[in-house]
């Protein structure tokens with residue numbers, strides 16, 4: 002990330018254009034060469050995460066009742082009133098079988 006020498010704002014980089022300050026409109030002279038490689042790397046990493054939203058869930062050690070695989074994604078959900086205990090959900094990382102556990 003590059004910052005504006007005039008106001009300290011973030012410099013916006015679009016394609017091959019000179020970096021421009023989003024706040025005061027300051028234009029950086031020439032291209033930021035280091036920034037170019039960084040710019041390519043970041044969206045790639047984001048794309049990998051977006052491909053599977055499952056990666057946002059933590060993986061726990063639990064036996065899948067379907068395929069006996071020992072790892073599953075885990076999340077909880079509050080059902081009905083807040084008095085009730087939350088329901089635990091598991092999704093097998095291998096066969097994607099989803100099951101829930103009530104307490």
Ligand SMILES: [Zn+2]
Pocket residue numbers: 005006007008009010022023024025026027
């Ligand atoms: Zn600025």
Ligand SMILES: [Zn+2]
Pocket residue numbers: 065066067068069070093094095096097098
């Ligand atoms: Zn499974």
